[in-house]
Amino acid sequence: MGALACTEATIECHTTVKIDGDKVYLNGTKSFVTGGKYADYAIVMATTSEEGPEMERLTFVIVDLKNTLGVTIGQEQTTMGLNTISLVEINFNNVELTKEDILGPVNGGGKVLLTFGTYMRLGDSAIGLGLAERAYSEALEYVKVRTFMNQPLLYLQTVQHQLAQMKADLEMMRLAVYYAAEKASEGNMAAGL
Numbered sequence: 001m002g003a004l005a006c007t008e009a010t011i012e013c014h015t016t017v018k019i020d021g022d023k024v025y026l027n028g029t030k031s032f033v034t035g036g037k038y039a040d041y042a043i044v045m046a047t048t049s050e051e052g053p054e055m056e057r058l059t060f061v062i063v064d065l066k067n068t069l070g071v072t073i074g075q076e077q078t079t080m081g082l083n084t085i086s087l088v089e090i091n092f093n094n095v096e097l098t099k100e101d102i103l104g105p106v107n108g109g110g111k112v113l114l115t116f117g118t119y120m121r122l123g124d125s126a127i128g129l130g131l132a133e134r135a136y137s138e139a140l141e142y143v144k145v146r147t148f149m150n151q152p153l154l155y156l157q158t159v160q161h162q163l164a165q166m167k168a169d170l171e172m173m174r175l176a177v178y179y180a181a182e183k184a185s186e187g188n189m190a191a192g193l
Contacts, residue, residue: 003039005030017046024097030090037086058109061101070095125177136166
């Protein structure tokens with residue numbers, strides 16, 4: 001299982017990667033790492049220098065979280081909803097890697113980040129769909145038991161109209177998410193989004 005570690009605790013903090021011959025050294029802290037508690041590997045975004053545009057100095061490295069010295073996985077953070085995403089902070093203290101652990105070219109992380117971003121939007125869309133379906137289900141159950149003038153709200157025409165609109169919106173959302181997922185599985189993510 002893998003995790004993506006891109007978020008810094010503050011804007012002033014930067015996780016850095018330093019290349020010294022065949023060795024690569026990773027230092028810094030990543031926050032809000034989804035699935036980090038259980039992940040075997042993390043793809044970590046780091047900067048190679050303080051100079052130049054940020055997108056041109058990003059490099060991604062792959063880190064074995066379970067078997068690499070200097071990796072510390074923090075306590076699982078409490079979230080409002082999505083309670084099973086195991087959100088953690090991961091600290092990298094002089095983690096020694098090799099050049100083979102670099103994903104893509106050095107300073108080519110901007111392109112890698114944009115590619116990840118496209119797939120992350122698909123995942124976020126699927127989560128949004130699931131949350132919307134749950135909200136519809138809860139609303140439907142509520143209007144069946146809540147009464148107005150001794151009859152369930154479900155029998156009011158305006159409520160029926162709102163539920164029908166919600167269901168139609170859900171179906172459009174589902175079709176859009178499934179279409180994007182199909183395009184992604186065909187390797188044509190740009191057409192899907």
